[in-house]
Amino acid sequence: MTTELIVFGVISIALGGGLLYAGRHLYPKLDLTRDALSTVRLLTAVIAGVLLLMGVGLVVVGLVT
Numbered sequence: 001m002t003t004e005l006i007v008f009g010v011i012s013i014a015l016g017g018g019l020l021y022a023g024r025h026l027y028p029k030l031d032l033t034r035d036a037l038s039t040v041r042l043l044t045a046v047i048a049g050v051l052l053l054m055g056v057g058l059v060v061v062g063l064v065t
Contacts, residue, residue, distance in 0.1 A: 010056030016051030018043060029043045 023044045030037065 002065050005058045005062030005065070009055045009060075009062060012051050012055030012058060014055075015047045016055060019048045019051065023048075 023041070027037065027041065032040065036038070
């Protein structure tokens with residue numbers, strides 16, 4: 001078990017979840033067109049998805065090794 005990988009994985013999961021939470025509360029306050037808002041939401045979802053998947057992968061690798 002590698003503690004550093006698990007810690008970095010948990011931090012990455014927390015950042016991804018925090019980004020989704022912050023975006024959910026920030027989107028209604030943005031004064032953007034419908035197309036621009038959908039682009040921002042898609043980009044946020046992609047970034048958060050990468051962070052979450054990377055975090056889960058790091059935790060799994062940290063537990064296995």
